[in-house]
Amino acid sequence: MSHHDHDEDSGVSRRKVLECMTWAGTGVLWTIAGGVPRSLGLVDAAQAAEKAAQTSGLTFLQISDSHVGFDKPANPHALGTLEEAIQKVSAIPVKPSFMIHTGDISHLSKAAEFDDADRIISQARLDVHYVPGEHDFLDEEVKLYKERYGKGTRGAGWYSFDANGVHFIGLVNVVDLKAGGLGNLGAEQLEWLEDDLKGRSKSTPIVVFAHIPLWTVYPQWGWGTEDGARALDYMKGFGSVTVLNGHIHQVMQKVEGNVTFHTARSTAFPQPAPGSAPSPGPMKVEDTRLRSLLGIASVNFKLGDERLAIIDTPLQG
């Protein structure tokens, strides 16, 4: 079984979800095109996460693309929906180990936007590991992100750390972009990455996270990373690699050999499916639909499993 398709309008019963969780013990909780089905409310998602946590060593959360400061029609209250997302995080009965934020914390890299984001995100009372999005490097001197989140990082803000036997790598692919190209890691970072992975046991599960997808989602909209394949080359031979990204403001997932790719929803505004609109700009939907397109992701790692279980939970729906 290469995937499990949850994309059913008829809804998925709680029993079936738990079946999936059990099955996720040996695979990934597949959430193609739309993430967690509508019938799965927050409580069920939380219970599923709790069940997962009880049998595993590590659960962490991913939030992305908060775009604090964004106030356009697609969502005039980006700070408010970030707060709703953090409330969802706080409501999870078993406390996750930490949170990662895959960039675009702010919309225009203003100090006040970072301040607001920190004020809300800190309410989750979790350690947060950040990587920057292109919206976090817009201040004139390009210093605010690094001052706030870059402690102990290299270059433009890349780093790695270990938790529960899993090796986490935060990469930066939003600087020094080349005309006509996609996201970019650059020679210095790739060299560091090769070095970081060298000599590491191939049985170490790897989680790599960056803002722009490391795989080519849709180059016409710049949704991919020019030298992402080189980064993935260094991870060949590792039994379990999970790639977590943001930037495209929608859930997308694929599995390729030992590598699971996954993108998270934004907490601010949705973007259209590849090629379905004239541009990747913010997508205005009916107010009643907005929260079904925003959300967070919970990632569960169980020792001995090749793949991590990823559950996407919308803010509503």
Next chain:
Amino acid sequence: MNRRDILLHGVRLTAVAVLLPPTARKAQAQTAAVVIDNFTFNPPEVKVKIGDTVTWTNHDDIPHTVVSAGKFRSKTLDSDDSFSFTFAAAGDYKYFCSLHPHMTGMIKVE
């Protein structure tokens, strides 16, 4: 930019020129406009003369930049912000948005 657009800009320039001192009028510098819409520079290629000014205006809900390596670089343009550059030398100026590098354009200065 087609011929009609150029003429339209010419008309606009006349209205502006009235306010300028006679010396500025003598230069007969023109202005051309590029709008940023749906993550594209429109028109993607513009031909101007030495001394002409090009103004870019961002009509998207997302910020963009206008960057020509080693030649010019705008600040981040939020919605409805503009950036102008006056071309003092002939040449082909390729430029792009440094945030969304798939967005590219060209100014040809003769």
